[in-house]
Amino acid sequence: xxxxxxxxxxxxxxxxxxxxxxxxxxxxxxxxxxxxxxxxxxxxxxxxxxxxxxxxxxxxxxxxxxxxxxxxxxxxxxxxxxxxxxxxxxxxxxxxxxxxxxxxxxxxxxxxxxxxxxxxxxxxxxxxxxxxxxxxxxxxxx
Numbered sequence: 046x047x048x049x050x051x052x053x054x055x056x057x058x059x060x061x062x063x064x065x066x067x068x069x070x071x072x073x074x075x076x077x078x079x080x081x082x083x084x085x086x087x088x089x090x091x092x093x094x095x096x097x098x099x100x101x102x103x104x105x106x107x108x109x110x111x112x113x114x115x116x117x118x119x120x121x122x123x124x125x126x127x128x129x130x131x132x133x134x135x136x137x138x139x140x141x142x143x144x145x146x147x148x149x150x151x152x153x154x155x156x157x158x159x160x161x162x163x164x165x166x167x168x169x170x171x172x173x174x175x176x177x178x179x180x181x182x183x184x185x186x187x
């Protein structure tokens with residue numbers, strides 16, 4: 046169908062969880078987004094592996110009206126981390142486009158999350174939490 050365009054609501058996420066510089070195995074990572082236009086909310090979870098890595102696939106949506114009616118996209122994105130009885134504010138961001146990898150201006154979403162850090166704002170990425178932007182690949186960390 047000519048009007049069927051993929052809308053990227055949450056790009057693929059790859060990350061590593063550390064504590065005192067060491068990988069954290071078995072942390073629960075919760076990914077959540079709220080798409081205001083589509084009045085849609087979704088939550089997914091995964092566990093970190095023995096190297097502290099986690100990954101979520103891309104989340105897409107479709108909406109004929111969102112493609113035809115001019116508007117500013119608002120997709121609130123969260124990553125929460127649960128480990129050893131504690132909950133951590135991993136990453137919070139509001140996405141204002143439907144582009145793949147649009148969170149960081151076409152760069153992949155790669156994060157490093159240190160459980161010892163205090164959550165805070167990151168002006169360079171318009172995000173908040175203990176996770177910071179990293180330029181690593183899963184293969185290079187193994």
